[in-house]
Amino acid sequence: MFRTGGRHLDVPRGTEVRLGRSGSWAPEASAFLADEETVSARHATVVHTADGAAWVTEVPQGATNGTRVNDRVLVPDRAVRLRNGDRVELGPRVGFVVRGVEDEPAGPPD
Template sequence: MAPRDARCASCGRPRTHVLLVCAEPCLELRHGPGPPLRIGRDPDWAPRTAAAFADWDKVSRRHASITVEPDGTVWVEEPATGSRNGTFLNGARIAPGVRTPVRDSDRLRLGLRISFAVRVHGPGPGTG
């Protein structure tokens, strides 16, 4: 068997990470192992996404977070208090406060309109 290419086909980066791509609003987020990537409109809680979602009232101030573990597994979690319009993985609503596994090629949706294509790169299961 040929050795696996160590670089991500989507972005060319060599390390474990998740790539989230949203068409509307136009947003691309890369995130690796470490503290969670928080998604929402609160600039203190979600500094990387607050500006992009400032005018999207269907995205909660503290909507969801994405965690990438060093082994390449990726998790999404909605705060225990929930979000007003829900977080969905492949069309199924995730339960607030429950870490839910995310795999390569999944669709992550915030409310009814914000949808991310998910690309996972790393050594973990379900990665590309």
């Protein structure tokens, strides 16, 4: 689950959610990101694996304003493991806090 400013986005186990402003590419997230000009139309994906691990990946071509996890800049197309309490930032103005993921190590999603 991502939480910010009273809004949240659930990413159930075994699913992938796309983060971006495009309603066709990121239907769940675009509902609250559509007006965020610093977020790319196709920004990043979040995978919540069946074993409870969660991973964020910036789109392969890169997002215009970048993606960060706890101030660490992501490399496009390289998954980064998320933990409870991590802060994910999409560009300079949009950030989310991660909640509800398992702490056990697991390999990156396929």
